[in-house]
Amino acid sequence: MKTRVLLPSAILLSSVFFSGCASPALVRVKPWERATLADYTMRSDRDPLHTAMAEHIFFSRETATGGRAIGGSGCGCN
Template sequence: MKQIVLLMLTAWVLAACSTVQPWEKDLLAKPSMALVADKLDNALDEHIYFSKEASLGGQGVGGGGCGCN
């Protein structure tokens, strides 16, 4: 719970700093500025590292489990 509160506080502080208006979002709207710009690369990499390492997750929930680990 402490971590969630910390997360929310961080967001609140950052939100207070941001003054970007809709008409200033030309760069942010570019596909290259997407949080996950290469979705297939990301999915394939997640699968590789899930099968070779003991950590997983971070970016979202769901996704197929696998007998590889």
């Protein structure tokens, strides 16, 4: 009894989910919206101090790579 109800509901739920993800309207950006996305405030690196601090923390903790554009190892002694 449980599988008779569970299987069709799972199929229905997955088909609704995947049909919503396959919509081409979700990936198209209108020409007048591109200016908004290209705005300076939408950039992730708009604050140079924040970017420098985040890179310093990442590269001093990441031991698999060396420093960024400077000599030294990944131990934080750049």
